[in-house]
Amino acid sequence: MDVLEVTVREEWGRLVALLLAQFRRLDLVEDALGDAVEAASRTWPRDGAPDNPTGWLLTTARRRLLDRLRTEEVARRKHPLLATEAERRGEGVRTMADPGSVVEDDLLRLVLMCAHPALSPESACALSLRLVLGVPTPDVARLFLVPEATMAARITRAKKRIVGAGIPFAVPDAGVLPDRLDTVAHTAYLAFTAGYAPGTGPDLLRAETSGEAIRLVRVVLALRPDEPVLVALLALLLLQHSRRDARVADGRLVLLPDQDRSRWHHEEIAEALTLLGHPALAGPITVQAASYTLQARIGAEHARALRPEDTRWERIVTLYDTLLAVAPSPSARLARAVAVAEARGPAAGIAALEGVDIPSSHRVAAVRAELLARDGDTVAARAAYDQAIAACRNDVEIAHLRARRTALD
Structure with missing residues (x-):
């Protein structure tokens, strides 16, 4: 993978965020950045990649935007409205789940922009995930369990609604946070998932994306320290993120029991276990907060087990039963089936899988x-592995599935 491809993959969202913060022109930003990438594809192979590839793309895209704005005779918009941490530092974010003391609220503000009430929560989340x-x-x-074409159309409609309806892509103040809190939390949850288990590409995990999601939650929690949904979400994400270094060895997937x-x-x-004892989680909470809390408690069961054989699988099955009663989903049913298999054997797990379907x-x-x-039906297992390999779009997971299938021969 060359420098340009890596830069675009890892920095696209940040570049869009910087340009949106400065110019507030959603209709121009992606075109300008696309022009910059096209220019880089022509010049970098000939002249060599610059020392700061991200800065090069940002500068080139800014020039394209200013040219367009001058043409429209609105060059007055060129003055920055927001100086971002990423711009001042000129470097990518750290992937550690840092304590949040050095993180400014630029990312939150941009997510709040996407969470404009004129957009549905689903469209707002999708737009934040893609653009920001x-x-x-x-x-x-x-993440939304829909075909790619459907999601592309949804994101396009959201952008057109913002541009066509004249919705100002302006930086809101913290006063709008309470009304948009659930959307921001769900965006962070999905962003973390996109980094923790990428559906496509060569990486098993993208720790920078997961770390960015955790920083977003920390920023919001600093503003709303007793919000149950944020306390529970941060606990959940920290428990998941804590295993990142053990999930990959020599480029291979390492399953939880083998980590x-x-x-x-x-x-x-x-820190996560302390958060689970927060008083905010002791009283009545929303369905969204309850869902995050239950998922965090499941993660806590794994975290407390010193060895794989110490895991309290029946307790985990019970927690999944509660989760499915509160917030049913195909993903939770799948995870419950895994827990059932660990607690009661593979045949019970296979039975629990009946009717579970996650499209694509x-x-x-x-x-x-x-x-x-595990149940000894190698013929059916091979066929199921073939089905999984055909549907998988993540290179590391494909390699893992192929190795497991080969082991059956």
Whole structure:
């Protein structure tokens, strides 16, 4: 993968965010950035990649935007309205889940812009994920369990609504946060998922995307410290993020039972467990907050197990049963089936998989293949692995599935 491809993949969302913050012209930003990428594809192979590829693309896109604005005789818009941390530092974010003390609220403001009440919550989340956080459209589609073409059309409609209706793409103040809090929280949740388990591409995880989502939650929590949905969400994300270094070894996927638990970030686990004891989670909470809390408590069960065999799988099954009663979803049903298999055996897990369907995802077939193999039905397991491999779009996971299938021969 060359420098330009890596830069575009990792920095697209940040570049869009910087340009939107400065120019507030959604209709021009993506075109200008696309022009900059096209110029880089012509000049970098000939002249060599610049020392600061992100800065080069940002400068070139700004010039394109200013040219367009002068043509429209609105060059007065060229003055920055927001000086961002990323612009001043000229470097990418760290992937650690830092304590938030050095993170400014630029990302939050941009997500709040996308969460304009003129857009539906689903469209607002999708627009934030694509424009601000740079999640590829295929991955956004998988997060919402819809076809890629459907999601692309949804994002296009959201952008057209903002531009066509004359909705100002202005930076709102913190006063709008309470009304947009659920959308911001859901955006952070989906952004983390996009980094933790990318649906496409060569990476098993994109820690910078997950870290960005955690920083977003920290920023909002600093403004609303007793919001149950934020307390629960931060606990959940920290528990998941804490395992990032143990999930990959020599470019290969390492499943949870096989992970070196000494490589988990135990300080993040400790923080998450403390958050789960927060008084805000003791009283009545919303369905969204309850869903995050239950998922975090499931993560806590794994975190407390010193060894895989110490995991309280029946307790996890019970938590999934509660989660499905509160906020049913195909993903939760799939995860419950895995827990049932661990607690009661592969045949019980296969039975729990009955009727579970996640469109365009390989995960149901992958779990079925694993359980069939454990249950001794290698013929059916091979067929399920073939189905999973055909549906999978992540290179590392494909390699893992192929290795598991080969082991059956």
